[in-house]
Amino acid sequence: MATEVKVPTLGESITEATLGEWLKQPGDDVAVDEPIASLETDKVSVEVPSPVAGKMGDYSVQVGDTVEVGAVIASIESGEGGAKSAPTPPEAKPAAKDDAAKPEKAGQQAPADGDVEAAALSPSVRRAVLETGVDPSTIKGTGKDGRITKEDVMAAAENKGAGTPAPSPAPAATPVPAPAEGGARNEERVRMTRLRQTIAKRLKGAQNEAALLTTFNDVDMTAVMEARSKYKELFEKKHGVRLGFMGFFVKAACMALKDVPAVNAQIDGDEIVYHDYADISVAVSAPQGLVVPVIRSADQMSVATIEKTIGDFGKRAKSGDLKMDEMKGGTFTISNGGVFGSLMSTPIVNPPQAAVLGLHRIEERPVVRDGQIVARPMMYLALTYDHRLIDGREAVTFLVALKNAIEDPTRILIDL
Known part of the structure; x- marks a missing residue:
């Protein structure tokens, strides 16, 4: 039967x-x-x-x-x-x-x-x-x-x-011999996955509807790298997860979003919706492409809890166990292209959010400190935002607040 x-x-x-x-x-x-x-x-x-x-x-x-x-x-x-x-x-x-x-x-x-x-x-x-x-x-x-x-x-x-x-x-x-007429010129047509079709429609829709603009800054990663190197073994021993950079950036972004609430808002018809919480969407790699699960109330979490959540998302994205509800919502997105070697990019906003932060690879570059040219580990930051809602002054203010928190991680501890 x-x-x-x-x-x-x-x-x-x-x-x-x-x-x-x-x-x-x-x-x-x-x-x-x-x-x-x-x-x-x-x-x-x-x-x-x-x-x-x-x-x-x-x-x-x-x-x-x-x-x-x-x-x-x-x-x-x-x-x-x-x-x-x-x-x-x-x-x-x-x-x-x-x-x-x-x-x-x-x-x-x-x-x-x-x-x-x-x-x-x-x-x-x-x-x-x-x-x-x-x-x-x-x-x-x-x-x-x-x-x-x-x-x-x-x-x-x-x-x-x-x-x-x-x-x-x-x-x-053993290669198949080329035809007598000349070398083989093969083509293959593969149907786009439903996920890829949806990504294409949403990203093109964002470009068509929003007034997108990208503002750049750079950040000296010396202090964060020193803190990570000093405490990574104790951190992993206590919390059972590795100490990465995303925990710092998520916390710093949450602080900057409180200072500039427009970056954490969205447009709904002819109204602006402001959020008094920060649900941070983080792009993680999955076999079928990038997926964007959401860290709910990230502003209320510790760095350790954020790292655990991101690590769990990454594992379940690879195994295909992420739930749809975990990718709904989100008030702000962070995308780390640096893990793939990207030096600089202009990320696209994930509607209906108003902004997305792009992180990039860390590389030593000559900078001036106290009148001396020194080599420092630098990273470019890119904030793409909907200019209908966020002014250039607000975008720059957000990036400067983020930069200050990363270059002086003590600010994250005392919420400054």
Whole structure:
């Protein structure tokens, strides 16, 4: 007897999603509440649990299809009904059919028919495997339930030259000869994820509606770096989390937002909404792109609590466990492009917020101190803001207050 698997309720005002990947192949054993598929919504990935125990049945939709809440996406064969499909899972996986049919694009051989592990990889991971030539069976996955992520593949590719490759995979790495007419010029079309589509619409909408302007300043990181170096071991021992720079910047931003409340406000029709609290959105990296969870009432938190919250967000963003409610709201955003090496940028406001702070990489530059040219670890700060609400004077005042707090962290302790 087959039991239908339907798209669960996805959250307030969300009626549809995109099928991101199948986590189970036809014929696989499935336990009650075990995830069998991953759905991509406007904000996060949502796993679909099995309603019963049994064998994975046929798919009703393919990877990339848009599905509505309540739609049937697959079936589960209870008891022994699905046992006969177990020996042939590769032939019953329509979601991976198109990708498997075109492995020559990357110059690599397709996985063997019996390679269920390779067939179960997500589309982005399969593309990375084909492009790098890394054997997925040699990779230890860091994703949810030990699944291999794209980052795992890229890390394995970087370390590939350090070890001696096994003799057996060598033929798979042999390039396909170029056509006689000339070198191959391949193209690949990949449908945008729902998350990427939503990001594109929101960012373009912000540019079209708001009057965006960016103001820059720089900050000497000497004092914060010295404090971090001095107390990082004691901090981690006491609080169980590493002491980073974001805790300092979030606290300093909360203080500056109190001094300049317009930066923490938003426009609603013909009214301005001021907030007496600071819900700070922090951009963190996830396999499907950047996500922006919110630190609620960050102005009431200690540096240690902020660091713990950000660390938890980062872990759950990589595993896909962030909840939609955790990314709603927010009165101000901090985006740290410095972790990727960015020297300077003009971040885009996240509507309906009025401003976003961009942090960048720290590098030693010559500066003048007491009439002497010295090398100091400097960082550029960028505040992009909606000029309809925030004047240039207010933007500069905010950045100066932030700069003063970072260059003299004692101000954070005494709220000065």
